[in-house]
Amino acid sequence: TQLLEQSPQFLSIQEGENLTVYCNSSSVFSSLQWYRQEPGEGPVLLVTVVTGGEVKKLKRLTFQFGDARKDSSLHITAAQPGDTGLYLCAGARTTDSWGKLQFGAGTQVVVTP
């Protein structure tokens, strides 16, 4: 089983501050996906990264896939209370799998006004 470790587990910041969430593994993934999950709801896809070194931006969110495709980060600039939520990373491998996702445990982000 290839484990995805997310850090930190919990992050509380003030509105306007920046934050970074990390997702690390010892295994190589074909793609890595970031989701946001609200309590009692399904994960909502934010982005998929597939190329080592790839950087994708979604408004104030910046996602990076490591060169070796083993790790990823999510950076939020000027966080707002609406960014509060559980952020999950999930990796897929297609070399020995049909693309099942291995999920990290998540980072709970709280942004206070």
Next chain:
Amino acid sequence: EPEVTQTPSHQVTQMGQEVILRCVPISNHLYFYWYRQILGQKVEFLVSFYNNEISEKSEIFDDQFSVERPDGSNFTLKIRSTKLEDSAMYFCASSGLAGGAQYFGPGTRLLVL
């Protein structure tokens, strides 16, 4: 925007009873998945389905579980004889590519008494 739908949203059942959870994946997707999330734990892969057959399954997906695509739109998960430890949120997901972006439904909360 196309989305994955799931019914019912909540299901309460007695231990030993059969339950069927239903999903309608995004219409042009070819890869279908079931995941589950026990309260407070990670999202866990159960099974993937492609070309009308199971392509991969986890250790959790034992003989009590089965999946079916009875027609061109529905994708179902059946648990033959539920156990207390089957209580969880069950999520259906679909993707257009193996290892590609997976879109999740809102989930079915199953409670086994």
